[in-house]
Amino acid sequence: MSARGDHETAREDLAAYALGALAGDERAAVEAHLGRCERCRTELEWLRPAAEVLAISVPQQAPPRRLRRRTLAAARGEARADRPSSIRGARPRIAVAAAGLAAAALGVAVAVGVLGDDPGVETRTVPVEVAAAPAAGASGELVITGDNATLEVAGLPELDRDSVYQAWLERDGELEPSSTFIVDRSGTGAAAIAEVAGATRVMVTREPRGGSEVPSSAPLLAASPR
Amino acid sequence: MPLVAERQVEAFELFYDRHAGAAYSLAHRILGDPKLAEDVTQEAFLSIWRSDSGYDPARGSVRSWALGIVRNRAIDAIRRATTARRPKLELRGAELLDRERGTEAGPEEEAIERETARHLKGAVAQLPPEQARVIELAYYGGFSQGEIARMLGVPLGTVKGRARLALERIRALHAEGLT
Numbered sequence: 001m002s003a004r005g006d007h008e009t010a011r012e013d014l015a016a017y018a019l020g021a022l023a024g025d026e027r028a029a030v031e032a033h034l035g036r037c038e039r040c041r042t043e044l045e046w047l048r049p050a051a052e053v054l055a056i057s058v059p060q061q062a063p064p065r066r067l068r069r070r071t072l073a074a075a076r077g078e079a080r081a082d083r084p085s086s087i088r089g090a091r092p093r094i095a096v097a098a099a100g101l102a103a104a105a106l107g108v109a110v111a112v113g114v115l116g117d118d119p120g121v122e123t124r125t126v127p128v129e130v131a132a133a134p135a136a137g138a139s140g141e142l143v144i145t146g147d148n149a150t151l152e153v154a155g156l157p158e159l160d161r162d163s164v165y166q167a168w169l170e171r172d173g174e175l176e177p178s179s180t181f182i183v184d185r186s187g188t189g190a191a192a193i194a195e196v197a198g199a200t201r202v203m204v205t206r207e208p209r210g211g212s213e214v215p216s217s218a219p220l221l222a223a224s225p226r
Numbered sequence: 227m228p229l230v231a232e233r234q235v236e237a238f239e240l241f242y243d244r245h246a247g248a249a250y251s252l253a254h255r256i257l258g259d260p261k262l263a264e265d266v267t268q269e270a271f272l273s274i275w276r277s278d279s280g281y282d283p284a285r286g287s288v289r290s291w292a293l294g295i296v297r298n299r300a301i302d303a304i305r306r307a308t309t310a311r312r313p314k315l316e317l318r319g320a321e322l323l324d325r326e327r328g329t330e331a332g333p334e335e336e337a338i339e340r341e342t343a344r345h346l347k348g349a350v351a352q353l354p355p356e357q358a359r360v361i362e363l364a365y366y367g368g369f370s371q372g373e374i375a376r377m378l379g380v381p382l383g384t385v386k387g388r389a390r391l392a393l394e395r396i397r398a399l400h401a402e403g404l405t
Contacts, residue, residue, distance in 0.1 A: 012383075015390035016371040020297060021364035023372060048290070050349075050393040053400045054365045055252050055293035057349040063250035064264060071246075071268045072239055075275045079235050180277070185302060209276070 024186025028154040135220035170201040256300040301368030357392035
């Protein structure tokens, strides 16, 4: 399809995209277009708060106390379990944004430590290639901004609850673990990849939940950031 | 437990306390069932805890990110629970349309926190009926725009147009503090 036709189609679908009402192939097309069209990104940013209004303008109900107990107990149990520390460090973690009462008073007790945005840094995109049969039909892009990147994939098989996809960085012939991610039911997913500068390849494998320190399977996808 | 893990659990507790009310309410609105809403809320928070769902600050606030995860998981739960998917989902679509037509006052609604309910009368209620229908089916029903066009018997382009007008209107009302 022509660039213009591609733009018009994506633009018409932005509202449904913000509402989460696109079928998988439509969603993948809009996401691919958003990666290269600033006008559509800006328009989506304009529409997105309306979807947030829909999320909060529902009858407010107090969650049962047992839900808090259950959820926090499960989190505590997982925190105690032995998981690779380097993976924990590499993944975006929920962290206390600022200590003490000042943050609580602002109502900003929690933030998620992730890659920052720097409008002054150039962004470039490299394609993600299929490296093994289980990922046949998958596609994706590695969007690199400065030292960091976002890996966006489509068409990957959905995983069971005990598995995740994990990204790896190949640097000086060695593999370093990076973020884990899952895909939604349409096969679409994304991961933030920190410290991509200097890496010769970015790869994706399937790993047990929590991630691994060394890959337990052959790469499914690969991209060359340089 | 190591100190780092301890701090992460504390941060997660704060995160839970700040967002669980909105998350559970949204799940309840979509699923119409307190037990299912509980399961989905727990699932969503634990996926956030595990950082399986990456947060990108360029895509909005932490709250809208978290509620987006809740919404998607609630919709997934509907689809999982519906074995013969298409016919039952379309039945559910009819139910959603009835709900939006104003048959709202059930016993569950009595549990609504009065103040919040007064403040948030429901963005959908302020839309023209044809736009409200599209929003109801798309956002709370989890139907794709193609499915909605078939259910309502209108062209796909009409659904796209209504979805956009609805979001633009909600955005404007919100900016005026009316939602």
